[in-house]
Amino acid sequence: MNMNLSGVKDQLAAMLKDRPPGTTADITEHTVIYWDGRQAVGAHVIADRPGFEESFDLDHHFLGDADEHLTHWFEDPKFSERPDLVAWLKARADRSAEQ
Template structure:
């Protein structure tokens, strides 16, 4: 299945929007994606599986992660991460971040 980045981004966003808050798409064993209320966002995982540094899943990010996202779409795997909910509580709402 050969998909362009726009298609991957749209499919991943559609699937993540339907998930409860705090659920991630486990793209690899070291990177996950989640719906931040406005767009798909990425986060690296530390060795012990805890959330680490965020990364952009914009057009360039989707090009970089194309193969991983395409593989994930073929066999989606999600994880509920309470840590993500806590992290998001610390951030202001999207409108305030503008």
């Protein structure tokens, strides 16, 4: 499937923005997309312990790497509610506010 970055971002945003905070689009076992209140953003799930690595922008690099996974995901979207994502984002915001 040949995907357009703007279209992918718009579709993910539309699917996530009205869901509860902490909801993720589970693209792969270790890659999720969430709504940050302004846009769809990606994060890598840490494999060996609960939590997330740094978030990342949905850009052309991501689209190139994830094209096949996104194709499958859009055919059968899967979402999860992740309270640990809400806690992770709050902790990041608290650290930023302290600086």
